[in-house]
Amino acid sequence: MQVAVLASGSKGNATFIELDGKKLLIDAGISARRIRQELEGIGQRVEELDGVFITHEHGDHISGLVTLTKKYGVQVYSRPETFRAMSCYRELPIECINPIIDRVRLDRVTVRAFDIPHDAANPVGYVVQGSSRCVVATDMGFVDSSLQEMLEGARVMVLETNHDVEMLKNGSYPYSLKKRILGARGHLSNRDAALAVAGLRQRPRKLLLAHLSESNNRPELARETVQAVFSQQGINDVELYLTDQNQCTCVQL
Ligand SMILES: [Zn+2]
Numbered sequence: 001m002q003v004a005v006l007a008s009g010s011k012g013n014a015t016f017i018e019l020d021g022k023k024l025l026i027d028a029g030i031s032a033r034r035i036r037q038e039l040e041g042i043g044q045r046v047e048e049l050d051g052v053f054i055t056h057e058h059g060d061h062i063s064g065l066v067t068l069t070k071k072y073g074v075q076v077y078s079r080p081e082t083f084r085a086m087s088c089y090r091e092l093p094i095e096c097i098n099p100i101i102d103r104v105r106l107d108r109v110t111v112r113a114f115d116i117p118h119d120a121a122n123p124v125g126y127v128v129q130g131s132s133r134c135v136v137a138t139d140m141g142f143v144d145s146s147l148q149e150m151l152e153g154a155r156v157m158v159l160e161t162n163h164d165v166e167m168l169k170n171g172s173y174p175y176s177l178k179k180r181i182l183g184a185r186g187h188l189s190n191r192d193a194a195l196a197v198a199g200l201r202q203r204p205r206k207l208l209l210a211h212l213s214e215s216n217n218r219p220e221l222a223r224e225t226v227q228a229v230f231s232q233q234g235i236n237d238v239e240l241y242l243t244d245q246n247q248c249t250c251v252q253l
């Protein structure tokens with residue numbers, strides 16, 4: 001399995017997963033041109049994508065979608081409500097639209113959508129399951145027990161560590177925006193992400209910290225916070241990786 005976070009953050013998100021011969025993208029929130037370039041950088045071709053799975057309709061998750069479908073004919077999968085809420089919905093070629101509720105099977109790989117709490121039409125995270133398992137979960141206000149269950153057993157996990165709560169509270173964002181981010185349908189803090197992973201029965205081998213805020217977080221702070229929670233709980237079997245808005249983070253398993 002290869003997992004490559006091509007870009008991650010509030011300016012654009014896209015994650016490539018290759019498993020059992022299938023090549024998938026989770027979100028297309030950077031330009032199709034950049035997706036092509038980043039894929040080339042890891043020896044992959046955009047023409048070979050078997051599908052792109054969209055988590056929700058916010059611009060940082062779909063901005064490259066029109067070109068990706070029109071130019072390369074990539075099949076798009078998402079919840080029906082998410083398709084309808086996309087600003088670009090009417091520009092998508094009809095033959096590329098695949099509404100899914102719960103799961104879709106592509107040969108030996110099953111992709112399962114699961115609910116996440118976020119201020120979008122019907123947002124999801126994805127479990128990609130074949131001979132190995134990867135979970136992508138970003139843009140969520142909190143992790144409850146049913147969501148925690150979805151995170152179980154992933155070998156590679158891409159998980160949101162959006163902000164440091166103190167940095168956010170003391171930062172320059174207006175009160176309404178702080179409230180939104182900290183709210184139940186906002187974004188996940190470094191510490192809450194760490195606690196979610198620490199609480200798993202089966203933790204991931206590789207944990208990729210994703211969707212970091214440029215204003216309310218720092219990469220090293222995210223890593224230190226997660227590391228500190230893990231150390232307190234005697235967890236030393238999870239490798240941490242930082243993802244970046246402007247460069248690809250690639251892991252193999
Ligand atoms: Zn969002």
Ligand SMILES: [Zn+2]
Nearest residue numbers: 010058060139
């Ligand atoms: Zn986002």
